[in-house]
Amino acid sequence: MSGLRFCFLTTFYPPYNFGGDGIGIQRLARGLVGAGHRVTVVHDVDAYTTLSHGAVPSPAAEPPGLEVVSLRSGLGSLSCLLTQQLGRPVVNGRKIASLLQAGDYHVINFHNVSLLGGPGLFQLGKALKLYMAHEHWLVCPTHVLWRHGRELCTGRQCLRCQLAYHRPPQLWRWTGLLERQLHHVDVFIAMSEFSRAKHREFGFPREMEVLPYFLPDAVDSPVEGPPPQPRPYFLFVGRLERIKGLQDVIPLFAGAGDADLLIAGDGEFGAELRAQAAGLDRVRFLGRVASDQLARYYRHAVALIMPSLCFETFGITLLEAFRQATPVIARRLGPLPEIVATAGAGELFATREELGAALDRLLADPGRRAALGGAGRRAFEAHWCERVVVPRYLDIIRGAAERKGDTRLLETLSARPGS
DSSP: OOSOEEEEEOSOBTTBOSSHHHHHHHHHHHHHHHTTOEEEEEEEHHHHHHHHOSOOOOOOOOOTTEEEEEEOOSSTHHHHHHHHHHSSOTTTHHHHHHHHHHHTOSEEEEOSOTTTTGGGGTTSOSSEEEEEESSSTTTOTTSSOEETTTEEOSSOOHHHHHHHTTOOOOGGGGTTHHHHHGGGOSEEEESSHHHHHHHHHTTOOSOEEEOOOOBOTTSOSOOOSOOSSSSOEEEEESOOOGGGOGGGTGGGGOSSOSOEEEEEOOOTTHHHHHHHTTTOTTEEEEESOOHHHHHHHHHHOSOEEEOOOSOOSOOHHHHHHHHTTOOEEEESSTTHHHHHHHHTOEEEESSHHHHHHHHHHHHHOHHHHHHHHHHHHHHHHHHSBHHHHHHHHHHHHHHHHHHHTOHHHHHHHHTSTTO
16 A cells, blocks of 8 residues: 555544444544555553443454554553543553654544543644544533533533533643644544534634545445334434433323334433333334444434434434435434535424424325435435545645645655545
């Protein structure tokens, strides 16, 4: 391979991850390798084991050209606590610096580095540097702008908020460390226009590019085969957490009705949701569903419901539904209206009454459901598939290299057909 050499620095990487950001990072890494580049991913197993309290999973094999470096300090949660408090790679700093020097990379891409090394990582390495804001960590100590664990954040109350989350306040946030380190990064990338605007609203001083998530081209067409159950159903896919808003959906499936609610996923709020749904025959919890099986659930759903209560940075499950020509019903919040409007493939709601009306409309009108699903599929092909987004990512790198005068990177990138 004669393409660019990338180093991805991230706290979480599959299977040592909890949410969609790790999956998105893996897809980007594999997409770059598929385009003829080489990628090294450096992540922190201590962070995963500290937060998971469960068995350590076994990583899957990666394609040739993609190397994964899993850091284990031997200090466990202490290593994470030092980074969380000081904003620096206290334990693994020398190892990471050595990896960056030995790799002679063209591009260093920081992802979620909150427990890998914090803003103290930004000064390491000499390559072109990008930061992708998978969460709102740059402006929020709890990452999600969900204040005190109960409401949307409309203004900073960070000390009280961290205590409400039972997290030790991050000392480095009051020292100006982040602001002093930002100049080491050449490009900051938000996952949606909404997220870029939210960073600006909360005082982030740098301009940001926008680059969405994508789904791989390897599985590119709607699945075939019979539906997973005979009765019509609506689908929820995601972590079972309070901020995902599923508790607002379940009551709509009480009593008799013509459609069910299928829930794919698990999480800390799962027990409460199951208790809420006790005795409701139209609500089914599927647990974790493998991606190859999940496609069939998307394909035959009347619609995907995305009721998040918090400010997401994107919404990968919307793309998974669009790929299967399935419309979505999403809360009118965060980037979800932006994505639904771009696709023209769903409905929005703000209240339980609006959600119930949207469910009834799509269930009663299969023709409308099919038309919205077709629009979603066309939008997916135009905006959110690998063959569209990976070249956009490389264009961002090319533009940054031109501004920086990085001739070595530009010459290598120009030598790749289609890059």
